[in-house]
Amino acid sequence: MCTLEKHGDVFVLTLTGSSDVDEHRFGPSAIDSILSAIAKAKAEATPGSALITTSHGKFFSNGLDLAWAQAAGSRAGARERLLYMVESFRPVVAAMMDLPMPTVAAVNGHAAAAGFTLALSHDYVIMRRDKGVLYMSEVDIGATLPDYFTALFRAKVGSATARRDVLLRAKKIKGEEALRMGLVQAAYDSEEQVAEASMRLAKQMAGRKWAGEVYAEIRKSLYPDLCGVLGLDIRAVVSNSKL
Numbered sequence: 001m002c003t004l005e006k007h008g009d010v011f012v013l014t015l016t017g018s019s020d021v022d023e024h025r026f027g028p029s030a031i032d033s034i035l036s037a038i039a040k041a042k043a044e045a046t047p048g049s050a051l052i053t054t055s056h057g058k059f060f061s062n063g064l065d066l067a068w069a070q071a072a073g074s075r076a077g078a079r080e081r082l083l084y085m086v087e088s089f090r091p092v093v094a095a096m097m098d099l100p101m102p103t104v105a106a107v108n109g110h111a112a113a114a115g116f117t118l119a120l121s122h123d124y125v126i127m128r129r130d131k132g133v134l135y136m137s138e139v140d141i142g143a144t145l146p147d148y149f150t151a152l153f154r155a156k157v158g159s160a161t162a163r164r165d166v167l168l169r170a171k172k173i174k175g176e177e178a179l180r181m182g183l184v185q186a187a188y189d190s191e192e193q194v195a196e197a198s199m200r201l202a203k204q205m206a207g208r209k210w211a212g213e214v215y216a217e218i219r220k221s222l223y224p225d226l227c228g229v230l231g232l233d234i235r236a237v238v239s240n241s242k243l
Contacts, residue, residue, distance in 0.1 A: 001030050004037040009048045009206040010199065011041040011101075015055040024055050026114050027065030031088045038095045045100050048209040050202040053122060054106035054195065060132065061115025064089065086146050089114055093148055094230040096121035097220060100212025102205035106198035107184070108191045113137050117149055120156050120183075123219065126198050129175035129187040140170045148229045155223040158182060211239035 005012045013034070015024040026034070041051055055061065069081040096103060096118075105119040107127035112135040119125050119134070127134070136153075138145055145167065157163050162181040165171045175187030188194045220227045220234045227234055 001033045002037050004040055006044075007199070008203070009046070009050060010202045011044075011049065011051040013037050013041070013051060013053045015053070015061055017055075017057070022057060023059045023062035024115070025062055025065040025067070026085065026089060026092075026118075027068045028085065028088060030065070031085070031092060034092055035095060038092070038099060041101070042095075042099055045212050047211055048206045049101040049212060050104070050206040051099065051101055052104045052106055052198050052202050053118070054198065055108055056191070057109060058131075059109045059115070060105075060107045060111040061118060062110060063113030063115050063137070082143075089117075090146070090148050090230065093117065093121045093152060094232055097223070097227065097230060098216055098232055100216040102202065102210075102215065104198045104202050104205075106194050107132060107134075108194055110135065117152060120152055124201060125184040126186045126188065126194055126201070127175050127178060127184050128189070128191065128194055130189050133172040133174055134166075134178055134183060135170065135172045136166050137170060139168060148226070151226040151229040155226040211237075213237050214239050 001016050003014045003016055017024050064082065064085045069078045069085065072078045072081050103122040103124070105122040105125045107119050107125060109128070109132040111119045111132070116134050116136055153163055153167060157166065159182060162183065166173070173181065173183065175184070178184045179187050186197060188197055214237050217235055217237050220232055224234065
């Protein structure tokens, strides 16, 4: 589940749970909640809006809700539920890529699998140096990558070596190494510093008062293969009234 608050021009989407050790797993209800929050931010966007996605506690998100899948009671049922979540999560990545404002992921804890994917769907990723890892677990758990996961990593991670280590070694990557690998833009020593840096960056971006529709189309144009997999069109937009 999640909440959406607005601080001036900055929307803050917070992944929520029952405690500080909640893993913020993405089951059907949580995915619907995130989609609703993104849609609300999009509907209320103005020139100069920005969005931060964050959480509290040990986990940013530990990925899809595998317990919900396994609760189906059979191997076939679990597989069906897992595939359902995979396809349900696709619109979340598409919505982030199409959101008409700059986006910042404030990663305060572990971000694994779909949680890492959500973070990477943002324009900027800021994480803790002292706690938390980025981790793509699929090769460890014996599951292939959804096509849009692969497309996202190919689009956002420029180094083939980094993609190999993340996806084929299932390497658990802490803040300093993530920074060296180009997976994040900055790493800080505490949750408070991550929150402050993320808000500072979001406000800087918001202060430019860019036209959101133009921003979104330029973003999509940077990642045409990813947008093709997500079913997103890329359009030419001119918002300057003098042109």
